Amino acid sequence: MAKRVPIHPLPLRIMHWLNAIAIVVLIGSGWEIYDASPFLPFTFPQWMTIGQWLGGAIAWHLAAIWLLMLNGLFYLGWGIASGHFRRKFLPLSPRAVLRDTAAALRFRLPHEVGVYNAVQRLLYLGVIALGILAVLSGLAVWKPVQLWWLSDLFGGFFISRVVHFCAMTGIVLFIAVHVLLVALVPRVLPAMITGGRLPEPDGREVRP
Template sequence: MVHRRPIHPLALRVMHWLNAIAIVTLIGSGWEIYDASPFLPFTFPQWATIGQWLGGAIAWHLAAIWLLMLNGALYLGWGLATGHFRRKLLPLTPRAVLRDAIAAARFHLPHRPGVYNAVQRLLYLGVIGLGVLAVLSGLAVWKPVQLWPLSDLFGGFFVSRVIHFIAMAGIALFLVVHLLLVALVPRVLPAMITGGRLPTPESEAAE
């Protein structure tokens, strides 16, 4: 009898999609907030924003940040407690990243379900770091007086806002790359919805 285990556990799938909802909402509402007081010589098109006006965008932004922080804390705790991060994202070396980046550029990078290559590991670790940076800098922008130690750590309100924008841009770039990889290897998407199935070592040995 062949026993199979899910490629992506249910807990991971639920947290993945909750994070996706929170991040898309945060980016869209954040663009509307930025448009109300831009510090760069451009604004985002209205169709790409969420909230329609500053007050509405702030309401959406605050709702989504609580979802992201709660779900993100659960994800970090789950990933550490279950060994998910250790198994899926480590080890990671510059040589492995360079090797896999060259292979990906040549379209010679093999893909195994449930296994992340070095480039993917770097991207996932990077976006986790950007998420933490975005939350902390966002809190510094939201409550610069009450959270003045955090605001001072980032260099004040304006610098906090710039750092927050840079973190957002990095996360948005990750989403673009992530969606591009899914488009190039579409068979990875169903597993993130249904879980997919991989044979266990015991069943592989039996076969």
């Protein structure tokens, strides 16, 4: 019997779901924190937020951030060391992104098991960059005195808040597209839980 090669290796699956928990808690509590002093003409409805009140929201936010940061560091270290980033995200050319975007918009971009198309590569790299931006701008909001150099880098306390909000918005948009695509191609979901199995060398896809 041939060795079973999963679509998503176990460490990746664990990190994916830990990250999902951290992100949901951070966004929900972050909305509650934003509501305490909104800088745009709207607030998030209470039912969408986590923490009940500002004190609870900050407590959840500053607890979940440790999960996000530790898990994120493991992910970056693992992705680089294992060659996952190099194999899955590279090469990435503007031409390929344009080609695959055009195909995707005409619903002619097939899902290839175990291979990311150029749009996926761009979005995954983009959301990793947004995650790093969210952590750095969040640190600048948290410690504008002790981490004054980081606060200055973003242009001060208020602009750090705005950057943090924009990073969150980008991540929310990513999640919306990500979840929509899973809804359109539901067979990708079990693979992120059980690992799934890569197609046999003869090209037949073996369903897990």
